[in-house]
Amino acid sequence: MRRTAVFLVLVWVSGVCVSSAQSEVKELKCIVGERVTFKIKVKESAFIHKNGESQIAKVVKGHFEVTDGTFSGRLQWDSSTEFFYITGLNMEDSGEYRVEDRDKKKDFKYKLAVYNPVSRPQVSSRNKMNPTCSVLCSVQNRREVTLSWQREGETLSHTSSPDLSTLLSLSLEIENSSAPYSCVVKNPVSNQTVTVKAEEYCFDPVSRPQVSSRNKMNPTCSVLCSVQNGREVTLSWQREGKTLNHTSSPDLSTLLSLPLEIEYNSAPYSCVVNNPGSNQMVTVKPEEYCFGETL
Numbered sequence: 111m112r113r114t115a116v117f118l119v120l121v122w123v124s125g126v127c128v129s130s131a132q133s134e135v136k137e138l139k140c141i142v143g144e145r146v147t148f149k150i151k152v153k154e155s156a157f158i159h160k161n162g163e164s165q166i167a168k169v170v171k172g173h174f175e176v177t178d179g180t181f182s183g184r185l186q187w188d189s190s191t192e193f194f195y196i197t198g199l200n201m202e203d204s205g206e207y208r209v210e211d212r213d214k215k216k217d218f219k220y221k222l223a224v225y226n227p228v229s230r231p232q233v234s235s236r237n238k239m240n241p242t243c244s245v246l247c248s249v250q251n252r253r254e255v256t257l258s259w260q261r262e263g264e265t266l267s268h269t270s271s272p273d274l275s276t277l278l279s280l281s282l283e284i285e286n287s288s289a290p291y292s293c294v295v296k297n298p299v300s301n302q303t304v305t306v307k308a309e310e311y312c313f314d315p316v317s318r319p320q321v322s323s324r325n326k327m328n329p330t331c332s333v334l335c336s337v338q339n340g341r342e343v344t345l346s347w348q349r350e351g352k353t354l355n356h357t358s359s360p361d362l363s364t365l366l367s368l369p370l371e372i373e374y375n376s377a378p379y380s381c382v383v384n385n386p387g388s389n390q391m392v393t394v395k396p397e398e399y400c401f402g403e404t405l
């Protein structure tokens with residue numbers, strides 16, 4: 111038995127197409143709108159065919175002519191480099207091309223695949239609270255697209271699917287104070303990366319606020335609610351779902367605190383503490399913090 115050796119060489123062609131040579135057919139993978147060059151020198155006379163036998167252009171005695179209207183103005187022959195090239199590539203240009211060199215009596219075959227560049231992936235939060243914080247990265251699926259999560263150059267997970275009608279998506283559990291993660295989307299000709307920093311998507315659970323009495327006498331009865339400050343923490347006083355006052359501070363080393371004057375005959379008040387990942391609430395009934403009016 112003879113084993114067939116397969117040589118696969120990947121190079122960038124004029125910075126636009128990825129080309130690889132496998133046996134005698136050269137594969138060219140290009141981006142929509144860009145240009146592809148068939149790097150075979152054609153001097154005096156040659157034909158170029160697409161998908162089987164249909165001829166699309168020819169060079170006869172150094173004179174170039176396009177014979178297929180869909181390529182007019184786009185398929186060219188450069189008499190100085192002596193290469194055929196196509197500009198303004200579209201998806202329909204994908205297919206097999208054969209350059210027939212009439213002088214050397216030789217054929218050169220190409221398989222051209224035209225791709226749209228991948229779109230930018232979207233990252234959304236699934237759970238914002240440490241230590242179960244997680245995010246989801248998704249992108250519209252397209253031909254030969256893979257989506258992966260990477261950290262410091264290492265691939266943590268990846269996915270791809272032949273079903274182009276779906277979204278491609280992959281979730282990731284974020285470790286607290288980890289190095290940034292990247293969601294990388296790729297096809298053979300392009301890639302897009304979105305970087306995810308743990309601190310932008312994940313928050314430690316807020317602590318429970320403490321309520322203390324400042325003044326128990328009516329009509330100036332008041333209380334103070336305090337909590338350890340943290341990233342994007344807000345402390346607010348609410349009554350019957352309505353916010354009465356709120357506070358937050360960029361100085362994370364301090365306590366957040368907010369006083370409230372309370373009415374004796376009022377519905378209960380709540381001191382609510384939240385950040386994007388969690389919340390805590392303490393209910394304050396006026397009769398527990400203020401002396402009645404008869405006193």
Ligand SMILES: *[C@@H]1O[C@H](CO)[C@@H](O)[C@H](O)[C@H]1NC(C)=O
Binds near residue numbers: 286287314
């Ligand atoms: C996450 O990391 C920060 C900084 O290292 C630390 O202060 C915090 O307690 C950690 N949270 C959890 C839930 O491990």
Ligand SMILES: *[C@@H]1O[C@H](CO)[C@@H](O)[C@H](O)[C@H]1NC(C)=O
Binds near residue numbers: 294
């Ligand atoms: C993304 O594409 C650029 C060329 O546009 C290339 O230089 C780079 O290596 C690619 N990155 C990855 C992760 O494939």
Ligand SMILES: *[C@@H]1O[C@H](CO)[C@@H](O)[C@H](O)[C@H]1NC(C)=O
Binds near residue numbers: 354355356368369
């Ligand atoms: C909110 O609290 C601050 C700080 O105690 C106070 O100065 C302000 O008057 C309060 N606003 C309302 C609407 O109660």
